[in-house]
Amino acid sequence: xxxxxxxxxxxxxxxxxxxxxxxxxxxxxxxxxxxxxxxxxxxxxxxxxxxxxxxxxxxxxxxxxxxxxxxxxxxxxxxxxxxxxxxxxxxxxxxxxxxxxxxxxxxxxxxxxxxxxxxxxxxxxxxxxxxxxxxxxxxxxxxxxxxxxxxxxxxxxxxxxxxxxxxxxxxxxxxxxxxxxxxxxxxxxxxxxxxxxxxxxxxxxxxxxxxxxxxxxxxxxxxxxxxxxxxxxxxxxxxxxxxxxxxxxxxxxxxxxxxxxxxxxxxxxxxxxxxxxxxxxxxxxxxxxxxxxxxxxxxxxxxxx
Numbered sequence: 001x002x003x004x005x006x007x008x009x010x011x012x013x014x015x016x017x018x019x020x021x022x023x024x025x026x027x028x029x030x031x032x033x034x035x036x037x038x039x040x041x042x043x044x045x046x047x048x049x050x051x052x053x054x055x056x057x058x059x060x061x062x063x064x065x066x067x068x069x070x071x072x073x074x075x076x077x078x079x080x081x082x083x084x085x086x087x088x089x090x091x092x093x094x095x096x097x098x099x100x101x102x103x104x105x106x107x108x109x110x111x112x113x114x115x116x117x118x119x120x121x122x123x124x125x126x127x128x129x130x131x132x133x134x135x136x137x138x139x140x141x142x143x144x145x146x147x148x149x150x151x152x153x154x155x156x157x158x159x160x161x162x163x164x165x166x167x168x169x170x171x172x173x174x175x176x177x178x179x180x181x182x183x184x185x186x187x188x189x190x191x192x193x194x195x196x197x198x199x200x201x202x203x204x205x206x207x208x209x210x211x212x213x214x215x216x217x218x219x220x221x222x223x224x225x226x227x228x229x230x231x232x233x234x235x236x237x238x239x240x241x242x243x244x245x246x247x248x249x250x251x252x253x254x255x256x257x258x259x260x261x262x263x264x265x266x267x268x269x270x271x272x273x274x275x276x277x278x279x280x281x282x283x284x285x286x287x288x289x290x291x292x293x294x295x296x297x298x299x300x301x302x303x304x305x
Contacts, residue, residue: 002080003026003080003081003082003083003084003127003130004070004074004079004080004081004082004083005022005026005082005083005084005085005086005250005251006070006082006084006085006086006118006122007019007086007088008055008057008086008087008088008089008114008115008118009057009088009089009090012088012089012090013239014088014218014239014242014243014246015086015088015089015243016041016239017239017240017242017243018086018088018243018246018247019041020041020045021240021243021244021247022247023041023044023045023050024045039052051079053066056101057089057109057110057114057115058100058101058102058106058109058110058114059100059101059102060102060109060113060114060117060291060292061101063114063117063118064117064121066118067117067118067121067122068121070082070122070125071121071122071124071125074125075125081125081126081127081128081131082122082125082126082127082131083126083127083130083131083132083250083251084131084132084133084134084250084251085118085119085122085126085132085133085134086134086136086246086250087115087118087119087133087134087135087136087191088136088246089110089111089114089115090110090111090136090184090187091106091107091110091111092107092111092180092181092183092184093106093107093180093183094176094177094180094181095176095177095180096171096176096180097168097170097171097176097179104166104167104290105165105166105167105168105183107180107183107184107187108165108166108183108186108187108190109166111184111187111188111190111191112187112190112191112194112287113166113287113290113291115135115191115194116194116287116288116291117291117293119133119198120198120293120297120298120300121293121297121298123208123211123298123299123300124298124299126208126211128207128208128210128211129210130210130256131208131210131211131212132211132212132213132214132249132250132251132255133195133198133211133212133213133214134213134214134215134216134246134249134250135191135192135194135195135213135214135215135216136188136191136215136216136218136246137188137191137192137215137216137217137261137270138184138185138188138217139217139219139220139263140153140154140181140184140185140188141154141185141188141189141191141192141217141270141271141274142154142189142270142271143155143185143189143271143273144271144272145271147181147185149181150177150178150181150182151178152178152179152181152182152185153181153182153185154182154185154186154188154189154271155182155185155186156186156189156190156273156279156283159279159282162282162283162286163286165186165190165286166290168183189271189273189274190283190287191215192215192261192270192271192274193273193274193279193280193283193284194213194283194284194287195213195214195215195259195260195261195270195274196270196274196275196277196280197280197281197283197284197304198213198300199212199213199259200277200304200305201300201301201304202300204304204305205299205300207299208299208300210257212256212257212258212259213259214249214255214258214259214260214261214262215260215261215262215270216245216246216249216261216262216263216264217261217262217263217264217268218237218242218245218246218264219236219237219242219263219264220236220237237264241264242264245262245264245265248265249262249265261274281303281304284302284304285302285303288302
């Protein structure tokens with residue numbers, strides 16, 4: 001297989017396993033993440049082409065610079081076109097709010113905004129015939145899902161209050177844990193809504209309509225949510241199994257031309273609110289503004305249709 005695969009958060013449990021599965025067979029693998037553990041893998045798989053990058057997803061400046069660098073390498077043929085972008089990186093805080101270098105709420109910026117910017121800036125660098133984007137979802141993305149560990153679930157603000165996603169008011173004392181869960185759930189819901197909005201735009205573009213977007217719930221990973229295992233006991237999966245599922249959606253021939261939401265490799269209806277086109281478009285336009293994107297930076301329009 002010839003192509004470039006970008007995996008964000010590539011030192012996390014799922015992505016690190018996916019990297020190990022890819023290194024021996026994929027000719028060009030670009031990794032976004034911290035360096036130490038990936039450098040250990042690079043020594044172990046010395047025959048593979050591994051480009052290690054450290055990018056702070058809390059900074060739109062760094063995400064832009066990375067995207068421009070990768071686009072330049074593809075344009076100059078130093079990297080093959082991008083076969084897949086796996087938007088795996090995430091963060092959360094259950095003991096109070098955290099803010100990014102851009103002074104935006106960090107959970108939403110890392111989990112969603114950084115990927116929104118990264119993907120849209122790299123669309124022109126993707127293989128227009130086979131390119132795929134995989135967003136990471138979660139069972140908690142669905143507002144109708146009950147979470148045994150939190151009184152609060154996904155709950156997007158009204159369209160005229162969307163700014164509270166990135167500039168929230170202070171948490172009331174004693175609500176920090178549940179508000180942290182809600183911020184995480186909202187960021188995952190935004191990922192699923194991004195999948196819907198981007199697929200609509202790509203399908204309207206004759207040059208890029210074969211690029212597909214999926215969103216996958218990997219299940220509760222055994223070593224990434226240790227304190228949360230009781231709530232995910234029915235869906236706990238090994239990192240290796242979830243990594244295989246992610247890579248199947250990203251690269252396997254049987255998932256070519258496939259779009260939509262998945263639980264592992266099985267199609268699964270997304271949250272009903274994610275099928276509300278007006279709400280999806282409101283979130284899309286807000287994110288576009290928050291990252292100061294211009295239409296010259298991507299191949300899809302701000303407004304739809």
